[in-house]
Amino acid sequence: MNSSEAREVLLLYRPGTAELAEPQMAEALELARQDPELGRWFEQHCAFQKAMRAKFQQIEVPAHLKASLLIRGMVAPEILPPQPWWRSPIWLTAAAALLLLIGLTGVWLKPRVPDRFANFQARMVSQALREYRMDLVTNDMHQIRQFMASRGAPDDYHVPQGLEHLQLTGGGLLAWRSNPVAMVCFDRGDKQMLFLFVLKRSALKDPPPEAPQVSKVSQMVTVSWTHGDNTYVLAGPEEAGFVQKYL
DSSP, X not given: OOHHHHHHHHTTOOTTSSGGGSHHHHHHHHHHHHOHHHHHHHHHHHHHHHHHHHHHHTOOOOTTHHHHHHHHHHSOOOOOOOOOGGGSXXXXXXXXXXXXXXXXXXXXXXXXXXXXXXXXXXXXXXXXXXXXXXXXXXXXXXXXXXXXXXXXXXXXXXXOGGGTTSEEEEEEEEEETTEEEEEEEEEOSSSOEEEEEEEEGGGOSSOOOSSOEEEEETTEEEEEEEETTEEEEEEEEOOTTHHHHHO
């Protein structure tokens, strides 16, 4: 299940229901916990559903309804022409509440465009874990630079000295907020891969400093830094001395 499929499943989710028992729902919820962007959307979806429930619970039953029903039980029913259901006071009240909520939805669920470095870092790691692919399979760095240059991605990136002794396996073109991202892939030697992501620093509001910053994202260790016009994220499986080995 990918992020798009999970979102379709989660549209059916209602807080406090028993739908968690369904395998597809459980899988989609797990993916929402792993994918930051999907997780934010899911939080907004739950907030909207809770607000809808609260508004409908605030709809009061007309005070005269009970008395009217009792009177109808004692008096012969009067034959009246059928009234359209939408003219019922209860439905009119519900419709008014629903229209109010629809009007507020644009404010509550206004998409928050992820434009911070942390969003970029999480997105790259997520794509490497779930949709790993290489557009170019080669051990020739010159070919990879030419490929990136032809597609507008950074081709002037600096490869850390610690990666030069690893086997270069290829590269891929990714995108973040319409900005091309170069992905360069290295074989660690134990059937594990290292990924070097490169983005122009001008595409970020808060690029990391030049000094390497270490963090763990999902199942990977990441080292991030900015040098010249480029921002870098090196990601790979957790191991002792990661920074000392590969930078």
